[in-house]
Amino acid sequence: MSGGTVLFWRLRRNPLRRRADLVQAWLGLGLFLAALAATPVALFWSGDTAHRHYARTAQQQAATRQPTTAVLLEDARRHPEPGSAEERRTRYPVRVGFTGPGGTARTATADVRPGLPAGSTVRVWAGADGRLTGPPLDADQVRSRAMGWAVIGALAVQGAAAAAYGVAAGVLRRRTLAAWDAAWAETAPRWTTSS
DSSP: OOHHHHHHHHHSOOTTOOHHHHHHHHHHHHHHHHHHHHHHHHHHHHHHHHHHHHHHHHHHHHHHEEEEEEEESSOOOOOSSTTSHHHHHOOEEEEEEEEOGGGOEEEEEEEEOTTOOTTOEEEEEEETTSOEEOOOOOHHHHHHHHHHHHHHHHHHHHHHHHHHHHHHHHHHHHHHHHHHHHHHHHHHHHHOOOO
């Protein structure tokens, strides 16, 4: 039997239906409807909250990070598969020199494309403290992170409803089994014969 068939079997009148079946069916239906109603709310709320958070983070990063040019102080490693798609995505750590905030000369390690010779220039981002950092979040990154949190919020509602149903079904099952044990303990002596 499918889940929907079992749910409606538990709701309809029949001599085999126990009170626990009816409680479990109504509980399942109620949790399903509650999750159905709460999912869009959770989706919007978590996505909106995340979007506002990451938009503020992007603004703060844009205000405190500045692009600068760095010079490679050593050759970057060569990739074992030159010209491959993997080479285009790969970055290797290399010591670079750059001018930090206030015009101070600094050195650090930056990830650069494979095979760049010493003396090549690359664009890097420096924070207010003069350390190298990543670029500020762009609009696409803010949007994708917000969408990720929206999906997590929606899945959390579904997961919470499923967990609540599972716990309640387990409690009802244990009570039903305990009632059967009690009924059998009362009935068993009448079914056994003594020799």
